[in-house]
Amino acid sequence: TPAQANPLGTVVLLNASNFDSLTKTGIWFIKFFAPWCTHCQKLAPTWEELGHELQYKVNIGKVDCTADSGLCQRFKVQGYPTLKLLQSPNDIIEYKGSRQLSSLRDFAEKAADARVLDITVTDLDRIKKMDDVLFIYLYDDNTPFSILETIKGLSRSFFSVKFYSSKDPNLTAQLKIVKLPALVVLKDELQKNYPSVSLDSFLSRDIIKNWIQSEKYPLVPAMDSENYEDILGGDRLVVLGVFRSFEGTQIKAKKSLKNIAKLYYQQIKERGGSEDGRSVIFAWLDGTRWSDYINGVYGLNKKDLPAVIIADPQSNKYYDTSRSGDKINLIDQEQLLESIHDAKKGYLVGKSTMGFIEKTFRDMFSYGEHAQKTIIEHPIVSLIILSLIVGVVYRYCIVPQVRDVRDYEKGIGSKVE
Numbered sequence: 547t548p549a550q551a552n553p554l555g556t557v558v559l560l561n562a563s564n565f566d567s568l569t570k571t572g573i574w575f576i577k578f579f580a581p582w583c584t585h586c587q588k589l590a591p592t593w594e595e596l597g598h599e600l601q602y603k604v605n606i607g608k609v610d611c612t613a614d615s616g617l618c619q620r621f622k623v624q625g626y627p628t629l630k631l632l633q634s635p636n637d638i639i640e641y642k643g644s645r646q647l648s649s650l651r652d653f654a655e656k657a658a659d660a661r662v663l664d665i666t667v668t669d670l671d672r673i674k675k676m677d678d679v680l681f682i683y684l685y686d687d688n689t690p691f692s693i694l695e696t697i698k699g700l701s702r703s704f705f706s707v708k709f710y711s712s713k714d715p716n717l718t719a720q721l722k723i724v725k726l727p728a729l730v731v732l733k734d735e736l737q738k739n740y741p742s743v744s745l746d747s748f749l750s751r752d753i754i755k756n757w758i759q760s761e762k763y764p765l766v767p768a769m770d771s772e773n774y775e776d777i778l779g780g781d782r783l784v785v786l787g788v789f790r791s792f793e794g795t796q797i798k799a800k801k802s803l804k805n806i807a808k809l810y811y812q813q814i815k816e817r818g819g820s821e822d823g824r825s826v827i828f829a830w831l832d833g834t835r836w837s838d839y840i841n842g843v844y845g846l847n848k849k850d851l852p853a854v855i856i857a858d859p860q861s862n863k864y865y866d867t868s869r870s871g872d873k874i875n876l877i878d879q880e881q882l883l884e885s886i887h888d889a890k891k892g893y894l895v896g897k898s899t900m901g902f903i904e905k906t907f908r909d910m911f912s913y914g915e916h917a918q919k920t921i922i923e924h925p926i927v928s929l930i931i932l933s934l935i936v937g938v939v940y941r942y943c944i945v946p947q948v949r950d951v952r953d954y955e956k957g958i959g960s961k962v963e
Contacts, residue, residue, distance in 0.1 A: 551658075555601030557594055560609050562617055569607070574632040575600075575641075575654045576607040578618050583626040592647050596654070599647070604654040631657055633702045643772030653772075660705035662698050667717040673710065678733060678764040683711040684718050685727040693727055693748045700755055707762050729754070734765040734804065736811060765811075766804045766828045783826045783889055784857040787876065788846055791834035799852040800830055802876040810883060823890040843899045852876060856889045863896030865889050 551572045560568065560576065568574075577593050579586040597606040611618035611626065621630060621638070629641040631654070639657075643649050662683070665673065673680055683697045694711060701709035712718070721730055721737065727748055729740035740757055742748060759776075769777050769786070777784060787803040789796045807828040814821055833840050833851045840846040844864055846853055854876050856865040866874055868885045876882070888894050 551603055552597065552601050552605045555598045556606075557597040558605065558607045560607045560617070561614050565609070565614075565617055568605075569632055572605050573654075573658055574605045574607050575650075575657075576609060576630050576632060578609045578611055578621065578623045578626065578628040578630065580612050580626045581610065582612075586627045589627055589645055592645065592650070595647055596650050599651055600654055604658050606654075633657065634699070637699065637703050639703060642775060643770075649772075656705045657702065660702045660709075662694075662701050662709045662711050665710045665712050665717070666714040667712075667720055669710075670717060670720065673708070674732060677708045679731065679762060680708045680710060680733075681729060681731050681758065681761075682717075682721070683709070683727065683729050684713075684721070684723055685711070686713055686715075689727045690745075696748070696751050696754065697729070700751070700758060703755065704758055704762055729757075731758075731761045733761075734808070736765065736808070760825075763827070763829075765807050766800065766830055769829045769831045777827060777829050778857065778859045781824060781860045783824055783886065784859065785826060785828045785854065785882070785886060786857050787828075787830040787852065787854045788833040788840050788844070788850075789830060789852045790848070791832055795852065796832075799876060803828060803830060803854065806876070806879050806882055809879060810886065813883070822887070826886060826890075845897070854882065856885060856894070857899070858889065858896065859899075861896070862898055862900045864899055865894040865896050867895070869893050 557577075558568065569576075575596075577586075577589070579589075581587075593606070593608065600606055609617050611623060618628075621628075629650075631639045631641060633639075641650075641653055643653060665682070681701075683694065685694065697709065697711065718726065718728075721728075723730070723739070725742075727745070728742065729748075731738050731740075738761060740747070740754065748754065763773070763777070766787070767773065767777070785803075785807075787799060789799040810826065810828075831840065833846065833848065833853075837848060844855055844857075844866070846855075853866070854874055856874065858864065865885065868874055868881050869888045872881065874882055874885050885894065
């Protein structure tokens with residue numbers, strides 16, 4: 547029970563001998579660290595304070611990877627500190643957000659409070675007003691109980707959104723569901739149904755999980771340090787609005803981008819649900835708070851805002867002009883929708899999001915076989931080139947520490963660690 551979690555309000559040192567026995571019950575938020583790591587040292591007092599603030603709520607632990615390397619290999623720790631939330635052996639979430647105390651606390655508390663609430667049709671309007679994104683699992687007395695348990699387990703993995711369940715036939719009818727079980731997501735007056743063709747579609751936890759992962763964000767989410775990897779990861783195109791912090795300007799720009807997103811998804815619906823190629827996600831970014839990031843990656847300055855670009859993270863490119871060469875903007879909805887289509891088809895001219903050094907190494911490794919032949923045929927020249935490369939690596943990759951994307955974030959106080 548929640549009262550049994552973290553009874554002393556302290557951080558527990560976990561090791562190979564006690565890890566499995568202690569973490570088999572309750573929720574654990576664990577820091578994997580190395581004593582010599584500068585970022586770990588900076589996080590240490592915050593982590594101790596987190597243990598105190600989450601007394602009776604969430605267990606807080608730490609693992610010294612220099613003393614228990616086997617544990618860190620088991621949990622695929624590749625850098626320090628690594629923060630992971632363990633809810634069960636199958637539910638492990640790596641935390642990649644801000645390391646400020648308030649953010650860490652909110653993350654852990656949401657995980658502890660995650661649950662699937664039972665509703666009826668009379669609750670629908672109320673919860674739609676409360677939640678930007680909500681999932682509803684619909685079933686009846688003939689549905690295997692194990693599916694509901696799967697949904698409950700997934701609700702703990704996706705605790706940033708709300709999950710509900712219902713056996714109310716009136717709610718099933720209102721959502722126009724003709725076959726049970728069913729799982730729907732509602733966001734911004736749009737409804738999407740989990741693509742199930744039979745009961746077997748609900749027996750694969752991983753397939754359901756992947757669908758929830760793809761649908762968990764609002765129609766146009768705000769991109770920040772906690773979700774940038776989700777939004778910019780994978781093979782999706784990202785239609786990214788970059789806006790000023792001024793409230794009036796930002797609200798108007800977000801509304802314009804949201805209307806374009808609704809038009810895009812309406813077109814998909816009219817085509818029978820097909821995205822006509824690569825999938826797309828819409829998002830927005832506070833260009834004032836992330837001014838260094840938008841300048842370094844997209845070449846945008848404050849005077850350029852509001853702006854909209856189509857990012858293609860898979861190829862490290864972005865598009866800011868239409869096929870005719872005009873600047874992509876939020877005012878011309880038809881132009882932006884056409885540009886999304888053209889980006890899918892490869893008709894647009896992209897700009898690189900990579901810096902000079904990154905592009906040099908990408909190009910170098912893309913010609914692997916040619917380089918190998920050159921080394922064999924011209925060993926002296928290759929030695930000179932290799933020396934230059936080592937110098938570049940030392941200057942740009944070893945001397946300065948690699949900057950986390952969070953380092954771009956501007957808020958109260960210093961950079962997020």
